[in-house]
Structure formats: C-alpha cells, structure tokens
Amino acid sequence: MTDRTYHSGDVSGLLNGRVSLWYDEIGIPARGPALPGDASVDVCIVGGGLTGLWTAYHLATHQPDLRIAVLEKEFAGFGASGRNGGWLSAELAGNLERYAATGGRDGVVRLVRAMEQAVDEVITVCDKEGIDADIVKNGVMHVARSEPQLARIDQTLAHHATWGIDESHERRLSRGEVHERVRVEGALGAVYSPHCARVQPAKLVRGIADAVRRLGVTIYEGTEVTAIGPGRAVTPHGVVHAEHVLRCLEGYTASIAGRRREWLPMNSSMVATEPLPEHVWAEIGWDGAELVGDSANAYSYAQRTADGRIAIGGRGVPYRYGSRTDRDGMTQRWTIESLAAILHSQFPATAGIPLTRAWCGVLGVPRDWCASVTLDPATGLGWAGGYVGSGLTTTNLAGRTLADLVLRRDTELVHLPWTNRRVRRWEPEPLRWLGVRAMYLLYREADRREATGLRQPSRITRFANRLTGR
Numbered sequence: 108m109t110d111r112t113y114h115s116g117d118v119s120g121l122l123n124g125r126v127s128l129w130y131d132e133i134g135i136p137a138r139g140p141a142l143p144g145d146a147s148v149d150v151c152i153v154g155g156g157l158t159g160l161w162t163a164y165h166l167a168t169h170q171p172d173l174r175i176a177v178l179e180k181e182f183a184g185f186g187a188s189g190r191n192g193g194w195l196s197a198e199l200a201g202n203l204e205r206y207a208a209t210g211g212r213d214g215v216v217r218l219v220r221a222m223e224q225a226v227d228e229v230i231t232v233c234d235k236e237g238i239d240a241d242i243v244k245n246g247v248m249h250v251a252r253s254e255p256q257l258a259r260i261d262q263t264l265a266h267h268a269t270w271g272i273d274e275s276h277e278r279r280l281s282r283g284e285v286h287e288r289v290r291v292e293g294a295l296g297a298v299y300s301p302h303c304a305r306v307q308p309a310k311l312v313r314g315i316a317d318a319v320r321r322l323g324v325t326i327y328e329g330t331e332v333t334a335i336g337p338g339r340a341v342t343p344h345g346v347v348h349a350e351h352v353l354r355c356l357e358g359y360t361a362s363i364a365g366r367r368r369e370w371l372p373m374n375s376s377m378v379a380t381e382p383l384p385e386h387v388w389a390e391i392g393w394d395g396a397e398l399v400g401d402s403a404n405a406y407s408y409a410q411r412t413a414d415g416r417i418a419i420g421g422r423g424v425p426y427r428y429g430s431r432t433d434r435d436g437m438t439q440r441w442t443i444e445s446l447a448a449i450l451h452s453q454f455p456a457t458a459g460i461p462l463t464r465a466w467c468g469v470l471g472v473p474r475d476w477c478a479s480v481t482l483d484p485a486t487g488l489g490w491a492g493g494y495v496g497s498g499l500t501t502t503n504l505a506g507r508t509l510a511d512l513v514l515r516r517d518t519e520l521v522h523l524p525w526t527n528r529r530v531r532r533w534e535p536e537p538l539r540w541l542g543v544r545a546m547y548l549l550y551r552e553a554d555r556r557e558a559t560g561l562r563q564p565s566r567i568t569r570f571a572n573r574l575t576g577r
C-alpha cells in the first residue's frame with residue numbers, strides 16, 4: 108500500500124505537499140516555544156487547529172483570568188484548519204434524523220440556524236480582531252451535471268422542507284441562474300445557499316492564533332501529546348495538569364493512546380491552478396467569490412482564490428490503512444490526475460492552464476457521520492469534532508459550545524442536539540479499511556452510471572451508505 112506521489116519538482120512547476128497552497132502566500136510559520144516541562148493550568152487544550160483555538164478564544168474572552176494552555180504537535184494551523192477548501196459554510200455533517208434522536212425536531216432547526224449565525228460570527232470576529240483572510244460572502248452552489256444529480260438535489264430540498272428548512276437557507280437555481288453566476292460545463296441546475304463565505308484558510312487560522320495569544324493564552328508548539336487522562340495531558344516534554352483537558356484533534360485523534368477507533372481520519376486532497384488569465388475568467392464567468400461544488404457521490408469542492416486561481420478538492424484515496432495520516436500534505440499521483448480531470452470537465456477553458464499546487468489533509472469521521480461536542484463533568488475531559496468535511500464554520504460553534512460547557516454557562520448552545528452525543532467506535536482493521544474503500548468504490552461506480560444515462564440516482568449509493576452507516 109505504498110503511495111505513488113509526485114515529489115516537489117517531479118512535474119514541471121507542481122509543488123506537492125509542504126502543508127498547503129495557503130501557506131505559500133504567508134510562509135510556513137516558525138514553531139513557537141515548546142512546553143518547557145511539567146505545568147499546571149486550569150484548561151489544557153490538545154490541538155492547535157480551529158476547534159482548539161476557538162475554544163481558547165471564547166474561554167479567555169469570557170474569563171480573562173483563566174490559565175489556558177494549547178498543546179500543538181507542529182504549529183497552530185498545521186492540520187486541516189490550514190489546508191481546507193475555504194468554504195465557510197452553514198453545512199452540517201451527517202443526517203438530521205440522527206441529531207433529532209437526541210435533540211428533537213426543534214433542536215435540529217435550532218442547530219441549522221446556529222450554523223448560519225456561526226458563518227457571520229466568524230466574519231464578525233475577523234473584523235474585530237483585524238484578521239484579513241480574504242473573506243467574501245457570496246454563497247455556495249452545488250451544481251448538478253446529470254439528471255440523477257438533479258434528482259438528488261430536489262430530493263434533498265424536499266426532505267429539508269419537511270424540517271421547516273426554507274428558502275432563506277437554500278434554494279434551487281435553474282440552469283440559466285447557475286450560468287449567470289458561474290459557467291459550469293454541463294450544469295442542469297443547482298442548489299444555492301447564501302450562508303457561505305470564501306476564506307483563505309491559513310490567514311484565518313493564524314489570525315485566530317494571534318488573537319488567542321493576545322488574550323493571554325499560551326500556545327506550546329512542537330509539543331506532541333501522547334496520552335490524555337482525567338486531569339492530565341502527557342507529552343515528551345512534561346505533563347500538563349489541568350481540571351479540564353480538551354481533545355481538539357479531529358482527523359489526528361487516532362494518534363492518542365486508546366483513541367485509534369474513535370474518529371476515522373478521512374483524507375481530502377486539493378489542487379490549484381496558476382492564476383488564470385482574464386480571457387479564461389471571462390469564458391468561465393466566475394466574477395464573484397461563490398464556492399462551487401458538484402453533486403456527485405464522490406463530490407468536488409472549489410473556490411476562486413483571491414489571487415485568481417481555481418483551487419479544487421475531492422476525496423482521492425479516502426483512507427490510509429491503520430488510521431495513518433500524511434506527513435506534510437503530500438498527495439498521490441492518481442488523486443492529482445483525477446482532480447485535474449474534474450477541473451477540466453467542469454471548466455474546459457482551464458485545460459491548458461498548468462496546475463502549480465497539490466496537497467492533502469485529514470478530517471474526522473465518526474461512526475455515525477454526525478459531529479459532536481462533549482464534556483464529561485465527572486472527569487473534566489472534553490472533545491469536539493467529527494465534522495466530516497464541514498468543519499470550517501462548525502469549529503467556531505463547537506469552540507463556543509465547549510467553552511460554555513467548561514464555564515458551566517447555561518446558554519442555548521449547550522442545549523443544541525449535538526452536545527454530549529455518544530457515538531460508537533469504528534471497527535478494528537481490516538474492517539475499517541475494507542468498509543471505507545468499498546464505500547468509495549461503490550460511490551465511483553454510482554457516479555459512473557449516473558453520468559452515462561441513468562435518470563434517477565443510482566441505488567448503489569444507498570447500499571454504499573448502509574455499508575458504512577452513513
């Protein structure tokens with residue numbers, strides 16, 4: 108199971124790995140000081156991605172005298188928070204029925220509204236803290252390029268309508284309306300939501316890390332946590348003792364002793380073009396900053412970057428045996444090729460434009476594919492994640508909720524239906540690997556059939572979802 112990869116310089120001009128495109132612009136940060144030895148604080152946060160940083164931000168804002176330490180293995184923003192597609196969207200992981208099982212139907216509607224508000228909350232904090240992360244809120248389009256994809260969009264909209272999720276959240280666009288925004292080749296229609304902004308992920312996460320430091324929080328970088336228990340986080344540099352220890356590792360959760368089967372590290376990869384010339388943009392007609400995805404089972408997601416590239420992502424190799432993660436974001440050759448094929452199929456005008464960048468990262472997938480925020484008051488242990496690829500906004504809602512739970516604030520957030528959900532663990536290997544691999548093989552087969560003449564979504568998709576409990 109060796110990865111066939113492009114190494115830096117293998118392909119003329121294409122840099123693969125080195126965390127992500129987003130750091131090319133601001134530079135890979137030098138690591139801050141590591142934990143100097145044993146320490147004692149009030150709250151110890153493990154993981155310096157957006158979940159950990161938003162939690163620290165809100166804890167420190169509500170209670171400035173709280174002693175808070177963030178322990179980060181590499182540098183703040185090294186993980187998915189500094190590598191993602193920059194979709195700051197109100198999309199929520201998983202299916203609504205599962206959240207309703209713990210929070211009721213009205214709880215689900217409150218959660219959907221809370222996600223919409225979280226998009227604006229992130230933008231507000233960026234304004235307040237002087238963070239320029241190239242944010243533009245023009246919404247998101249999931250484009251259907253075949254009859255079955257269109258049928259899937261309509262089924263989803265009809266299903267959401269039964270939950271009272273109305274046109275203020277998302278609405279159907281005709282083919283003409285899609286083309287007015289972006290000329291995606293073969294588009295038949297789309298679902299559009301205004302609740303989404305384009306973001307430069309590294310600028311956002313590094314900006315939040317700076318804001319957190321200004322509030323008096325200590326971020327120890329180059330500090331790997333190997334074990335977590337009630338009141339303590341263990342690192343090679345020393346043990347941090349704290350009343351509350353919060354695990355904020357999402358796709359890296361399996362690296363902690365005893366947590367290997369908790370959240371599956373799902374891989375997602377991206378490629379980016381060089382800046383497109385004006386005549387290519389004119390052909391594509393993508394004047395705004397809408398985020399654009401397709402409606403395939405193995406879907407893609409794209410953004411027009413502030414410097415005029417298209418960055419597009421998708422699943423590629425979905426999962427590495429034994430919950431392994433990539434080293435510094437290097438992805439596989441065939442993933443790059445398949446993403447290039449999707450790009451050229453959606454935007455034929457890009458066919459002659461070189462790709463300059465490729466990278467990947469991991470996100471966390473719970474066994475029931477629904478996100479959660481949890482604090483066990485008996486042990487002081489807490490965690491948040493499992494956002495299944497919709498984590499950019501959700502980390503903000505999770506961080507605010509985790510902070511309220513720690514501070515025992517009886518807010519609306521702590522009563523949302525994703526709070527304190529119990530989720531069973533993934534199966535041991537090789538079942539995990541076989542299950543996820545089979546699911547994506549089936550998705551690809553379903554997509555192939557849907558692209559070649561089916562009128563309704565392939566039944567294979569339902570079978571694939573049942574296989575992995577999606």
Ligand SMILES: Cc1cc2nc3c(=O)[nH]c(=O)nc-3n(C[C@H](O)[C@H](O)[C@H](O)COP(=O)(O)OP(=O)(O)OC[C@H]3O[C@@H](n4cnc5c(N)ncnc54)[C@H](O)[C@@H]3O)c2cc1C
Nearest residue numbers: 154156157158180186187188191192194332468497498499
């Ligand atoms: C390629 C890609 C594209 C994506 N696109 C989008 C998108 O467009 N929109 C969206 O909503 N979501 C997207 N996501 C998902 C989203 O980025 C994540 O869900 C979110 O950033 C998770 O944040 P986090 O802080 O929980 O985890 P991370 O950002 O992964 O942070 C975890 C941190 O823990 C550190 N760490 C790891 N192990 C240890 C250890 N043992 N001890 C201490 N520290 C450790 C890591 O270095 C990392 O900095 C994407 C993800 C990927 C990979």
